[in-house]
Amino acid sequence: MELRGTxxxxxxxxxxxxxxxxxxxxxxxxxxxxxxAERASDARAPQPLPAHERRERAAAAxxxxxxxxxxxxxGVLIALLAISSxxxxxxxxxxxxNYDWMAIAGCVIxxxxxxxxxxxxxxxxxxxxxxxxxxxxxxxxxxxxDGESGNWSLIQVLLLLSVTIQAHRLRSLARKYPDLYVARxxxxxxxxxxxxxxxxxxxxxxIACGVAVVVAGGAFALVQFNQTDDPxxxxxxxxxxxxxxxxxxxxxxxxxxSEDKLAATFAxxxxxxxxxxxxxxxxxxxxxxxxxxxxxxxxxxxxxxIPFRFSWDGKRWVLTSIRFTAVKDWRP
Numbered sequence: 239m240e241l242r243g244t245x246x247x248x249x250x251x252x253x254x255x256x257x258x259x260x261x262x263x264x265x266x267x268x269x270x271x272x273x274x275a276e277r278a279s280d281a282r283a284p285q286p287l288p289a290h291e292r293r294e295r296a297a298a299a300x301x302x303x304x305x306x307x308x309x310x311x312x313g314v315l316i317a318l319l320a321i322s323s324x325x326x327x328x329x330x331x332x333x334x335x336n337y338d339w340m341a342i343a344g345c346v347i348x349x350x351x352x353x354x355x356x357x358x359x360x361x362x363x364x365x366x367x368x369x370x371x372x373x374x375x376x377x378x379x380x381x382x383x384d385g386e387s388g389n390w391s392l393i394q395v396l397l398l399l400s401v402t403i404q405a406h407r408l409r410s411l412a413r414k415y416p417d418l419y420v421a422r423x424x425x426x427x428x429x430x431x432x433x434x435x436x437x438x439x440x441x442x443x444x445i446a447c448g449v450a451v452v453v454a455g456g457a458f459a460l461v462q463f464n465q466t467d468d469p470x471x472x473x474x475x476x477x478x479x480x481x482x483x484x485x486x487x488x489x490x491x492x493x494x495x496s497e498d499k500l501a502a503t504f505a506x507x508x509x510x511x512x513x514x515x516x517x518x519x520x521x522x523x524x525x526x527x528x529x530x531x532x533x534x535x536x537x538x539x540x541x542x543x544i545p546f547r548f549s550w551d552g553k554r555w556v557l558t559s560i561r562f563t564a565v566k567d568w569r570p
């Protein structure tokens with residue numbers, strides 16, 4: 239406390255060292271009225287907390303830091319989601335001209351959501367963790383209903399459940415102690431260390447998004463460069479050449495430089511199975527699977543199905559494998 243003297247005439251106020259003597263105004267020479275005044279520094283000084291409350295706040299701050307580290311596990315899952323979306327997008331773009339646009343759109347949406355999810359996970363983690371837990375739980379239940387094991391989904395459910403519990407505890411402590419450092423950082427206050435960490439997080443997110451865009455763009459460019467033709471005309475010509483049993487024509491479906499070797503393969507098969515330079519007549523060609531640069535099909539004959547594979551070598555479709563053993567007992 240300090241002493242203040244106030245003039246009754248001009249109302250000017252002075253600081254006085256003591257009240258033992260009479261003090262007068264410097265302007266009008268009137269005696270000053272002495273009173274006690276509270277120091278401004280004393281008014282601003284925080285009052286010390288009781289010992290038990292200090293211990294409670296220290297324990298709460300430690301628990302909040304542990305809960306925050308637990309919540310960061312959801313960030314790892316979001317990063318894995320981004321990586322898996324990039325890999326899935328690359329795989330979808332490598333399947334040739336028949337794109338699954340719905341799946342591609344889903345991968346792009348997942349990549350677009352990763353950045354705001356990571357941002358919201360730092361400021362309001364409980365809704366994000368709860369929503370992710372619900373989605374992964376639904377995915378796990380659908381996998382079980384379809385007869386799949388769903389082990390990976392179950393691991394994600396358990397991990398996200400622990401994250402959700404930690405996020406709920408973190409939110410409760412932040413509401414109870416709003417002035418603690420972790421709670422202030424969650425509210426977005428630009429503390430020095432928090433701002434440095436946020437800048438580092440944004441930088442890594444930008445790098446990850448850039449890598450994802452480069453990988454997806456490179457995969458799309460690679461697919462466009464290796465664009466395949468429709469295999470149906472080639473399969474029709476192969477069907478016709480097979481029914482003619484002309485090994486020279488069949489050899490033309492081999493890779494460049496190996497036409498004679500493929501023709502010799504057909505000739506050796508005719509000789510070893512005693513087909514007398516004939517082949518089982520094929521009524522149709524049935525395509526089993528078509529995966530980007532590979533087409534698996536089979537010749538439907540009266541003796542059985544003869545599986546074969548055509549592959550894209552960058553220029554045209556070539557015959558890479560055929561199995562005669564399914565009709566080895568056929569005789570002309």
